[in-house]
Amino acid sequence: MISALPADLERALNAAAGRQFSHLFLVACGGSLSIMMAGKYFLDRHSGTFACDIYNADEFVCRDPRRLGPDTLVVLCSQTGNTKETVRAANHAKDRGAMTIGMTLDQTSPLARAVDHPIAYQASYTTGKAIDAAYSNYGVLYMLLAGLIDAREDGGLTDDLLISLSHLQPAIERAHRAYADRFETFAARFAPREAIYTLASGASYGAAYSYAICVLMEMHWYDSQAIHANEFFHGPFEVVDRDASFVVLLGLDETRSLSERARDFLIKYGSRENILVLDGAELDLGGMSEHIKPYLVPLVFFDTLWRFAYKLAGLRDRPMLEGRRYMKKLSDY
Amino acid sequence: MISALPADLERALNAAAGRQFSHLFLVACGGSLSIMMAGKYFLDRHSGTFACDIYNADEFVCRDPRRLGPDTLVVLCSQTGNTKETVRAANHAKDRGAMTIGMTLDQTSPLARAVDHPIAYQASYTTGKAIDAAYSNYGVLYMLLAGLIDAREDGGLTDDLLISLSHLQPAIERAHRAYADRFETFAARFAPREAIYTLASGASYGAAYSYAICVLMEMHWYDSQAIHANEFFHGPFEVVDRDASFVVLLGLDETRSLSERARDFLIKYGSRENILVLDGAELDLGGMSEHIKPYLVPLVFFDTLWRFAYKLAGLRDRPMLEGRRYMKKLSDY
Known part of the structure; x- marks a missing residue:
């Protein structure tokens, strides 16, 4: 049962600590993009400091938003870590100087290798494994966003989130x-x-x-x-x-x-x-x-x-x- | 044939001049929301200063993004100016201290009366009138966004846009x-x-x-x-x-x-x-x-x-x- 942030997530938050990002980009495709929509809702409600955009990964690369740069954070997600568009988006974000965090099941996958900070999550239906939903894509994304907000705006979100996630499954x-x-x-x-x-x-x-x-x-x-x-x-x-x-x-x-x-x-x-x-x-x-x-x-x-x-x-x-x-x-x- | 910005649009831009907005919200419903998607693309490509979100009007009011406040600009659109959700969104934005600009066909409509700065546009298919598409919802939105960007980032967009719009119809x-x-x-x-x-x-x-x-x-x-x-x-x-x-x-x-x-x-x-x-x-x-x-x-x-x-x-x-x-x-x- 979850009681603390996973170590890889904590490492990513530590790396992001002290940096003031002007913008957060949430980037993925299909089902992995869908969780970003809930993430943005959470962020919109709780953060006054982060502007946040969601893009399909290929749209993100081609649109190439002018705000993308060294003072931005890009969070990507791909279940297998093999989604070509998402790997391309991670490389594009790094080329622009952004910090990148990548969520994936497989820490040896191309996405995990492309980003500055890979974070693992677990999936049930597509893998056939029994999991604790606290560690699902949604759960891990919320923990990441709560950590980012808490470090900047003192929201006290992480504690409540962890307790709630422990009752999710x-x-x-x-x-x-x-x-x-x-x-x-x-x-x-x-x-x-x-x-x-x-x-x-x-x-x-x-x-x-x-x-x-x-x-x-x-x-x-x-x-x-x-x-x-x-x-x-x-x-x-x-x-x-x-x-x-x-x-x-x-x-x-x-x-x-x-x-x-x-x-x-x-x-x-x-x-x-x-x-x-x-x-x-x-x-x-x-x-x-x-x-x-x-x-x-x-x-x-x-x-x-x-x-x-x-x-x-x-x-x-x-x-x-x-x-x-x-x-x-x-x-x- | 269009050769200059419409007077009401110019007035709205003058009112916005000199203010640095942290965020631009584009808010509407249905067909009027769809033009905002193109507007955001234009803004993403050309503006490094504006963060920009698009919301359905009722979603905007209930979600009540924490960034919404006195240093934000909210652009709304409703063809009749009677769309209840959009009028409610204009009032909500004003309650939060934001500056509001409303695009509508009818300058006496509830939306026009609710916003700080109403801007007229023209429509053809739903009204049966022949129009110059330069003055359509898309045309007017692009002129507004180009004016906002030019005033802050020296993009020179407005001149090229006006020439291009004169060749649109x-x-x-x-x-x-x-x-x-x-x-x-x-x-x-x-x-x-x-x-x-x-x-x-x-x-x-x-x-x-x-x-x-x-x-x-x-x-x-x-x-x-x-x-x-x-x-x-x-x-x-x-x-x-x-x-x-x-x-x-x-x-x-x-x-x-x-x-x-x-x-x-x-x-x-x-x-x-x-x-x-x-x-x-x-x-x-x-x-x-x-x-x-x-x-x-x-x-x-x-x-x-x-x-x-x-x-x-x-x-x-x-x-x-x-x-x-x-x-x-x-x-x-």
Whole structure:
């Protein structure tokens, strides 16, 4: 059970200590980019000193923001550490004089070797290993950001975060049990659909994004999109009819009312049977600090939604990771 | 033909002159949010002094970024000036002491009255009026940002932008003629589809976003998503089969190679007949400055794509604006 920052993370924070960065860039691709969205929400809420941008790694290299330079910090993430775009982004950031921190599963990977400070994390579903979610990509990113903020703005975030992370894995296990029946019911309804949308706001938007593009599209070939809960009312809501299928993530952060409004619309103009709502308020998050809960809810959502994806896979006769037709199968892409 | 900054824009720039802002927030909803994405690209490329965030208006209010304060500038946009979320965001920004600039068609609207400095722009498709695109939402936003940068960083952007904008409307007219046959062909192919995706990167991503959510979803009820050209390879590309229908925007900015790579994949693993490519390199942009062209290409794309939407509407027997079932028809949303 986690009780202190991991040693590699501590080393990175020590190296960053005393430096005043004008800007923090969070850079990755796909699922690894999605966690950066939650990281930025955390930073926006708590930091008055860091400006923060999120970019897809190739966009970052080509866009080459003029603010990128020696007084900036670039945090990158790639699960395998082999993502070419992310390695290229790390090298680009170093060429511009920025300090680089790289999160990856494999400390011998190209990303780990490219950055100034590699940090390890753990993953479960894509590796088949049982892990403590405190050490997942989200968990490690939050610890890093809390450490950066605490060193500059005296937020006292790290202590509360560590206590809360120590209660995360049990909360996830409880959520798996609590959602099992609901997932069974909705998997039968959603399996034959052509399109399934995800909807969220604030700290949970990244989880919705990853689920839409890395699970529903990548592994199930559904048509999908992660719709921001308020942007929903400025166009996307017109697709809603009685058959429209949505996964709605109701977080506990300051933007909760946005997703509640969208949920209410969906239930009124769509059909309750096709709206799968995961509500942070129904989770047992015992032991977590009240002001940290909103940031950990997306991890619970995302972890449990993997189970839902496997349920869909069973009904659709889709083999998930092994069923992809292009990813990791084409040498030229 | 435009030859100088509009008077209201000049007044806003004068009011902002001499103030050093730590942060620029670009805030709006839906189609008005999409232009902010291009604005941020322009700013990222040219400004070392402005950090810049884009937020949906309701997200902005609830997230309440800690950096928002008296040394920040908030630029908002709403076509009617009646968008409740955007008016709320303007009031929130003023409560936090920020300077506010609001872009809208109607200078007597709630947004115009809420902000410190209202700026007018013009719109064509949603109003039925013929306009000079120099005065469109994109055109006015670029003029504002160029003026802000020039006053602080001596970029000389405004002069080149004004000259380029004076050549924009003729370039759009030429593009309409150049694309007419292609749109005819693709409308017949796309009309019976269930899902149509848009794909872009860099300065053109916002145009793809607006087309996906405000046109294809809102007015045609297609399933859709604006897919970032590199994110495409980290999940979404798995949906590609011979029937997959994409609109690909190939801009002229620094990220062009990202969209070229995605286009090549789509043509190889999808079907050329279902990939509608709009390529900035095939446009006649005569008279525009080379380094401004990349920012104006998305306006040409978006304007011409409206014509494509009307072609689809004809074949699908959909009345476009009048055919929406919820937007502006429900009193409670």
